Amino acid sequence: MSLVGPLILATFLFCVGIYGVIARRNAVLVLISVELMLNAVNINLVAFQNLLFPDELAVSGLMFALFIIGVAAAEVGVGLAIVFNMFRNRASVNVDDVDLMRW
């Protein structure tokens, strides 16, 4: 199996995530795009682990992917809580509306 396929797929997902972060206005959709980018990195890590270094005993690639999944879950929880706070204070989840720091 070629290594290029998973890497190109991961790159594509990452770039789709970047497009979503830049182009979307809804804060929840921005969080969704960040989630896409984190998953792209996971594909990269697993591909390198299982295709290039399958005999490593401390399975670093799989471990990093597991930790990234855990941290991503925490990030989604806190991020959604912040978005809820924003919605309660501003009645909007538009990222362009939160411009208090731009004078």
Added chain:
Amino acid sequence: MTGLDVVFVLVALFTAGAAVLTVTSKNLVHAALSLAATLAGTAGVFLVLHADFLALVQLVVNVGAVAVLFLFGLMLTRAPIGREALDSQNRGLGLAVAGGLFVLLSGLIIAAFGTTSVEQVTGASIEVIGIAIFADWVLPFELLSMLLLGALIGAIMLARRETGESGEEAMATRIDVGDTPTAEGGVRAELENTTPAGQLGAGGDR
């Protein structure tokens, strides 16, 4: 091109299509469901890469919990539906940045790994993963548990409605249900419930 490559291409096409739908969908709920499809496709990619345990974790944590969390978030924030409301003005900028980065990274990947190919894909067994977690990665594992605990408490503190330090609920969230039982009604019901022993015995026989 082996059979594994064919399966991978199919799963990858599914995943990529769902990802594109996620960032272009006009409907918020469709976007969240497309995200769930993308995450499931990623689990399929893990399966093709012989990372069974990670595929299961991906299904349980990301498809099961995170996607549902996003659906909750979308429904609780009542966002407007429609492309003009969802997309900002800099869609062209986003396309340029994402496309440029994709071309750049793809060129680098093909230049670096274009000829690398593996005949036999082998994944670590779940036994090796367990030993690795509790031998080599114990400290990050425990740190991750503390991070999850902190995120849990922080999310609750951020998201709950509260007027001040007293912990009293805000007026807007208090739900008044009609026909609350008064003190007299409660006493009367209590009196009616306390029946003599004979009646209780009869009730028991019936």
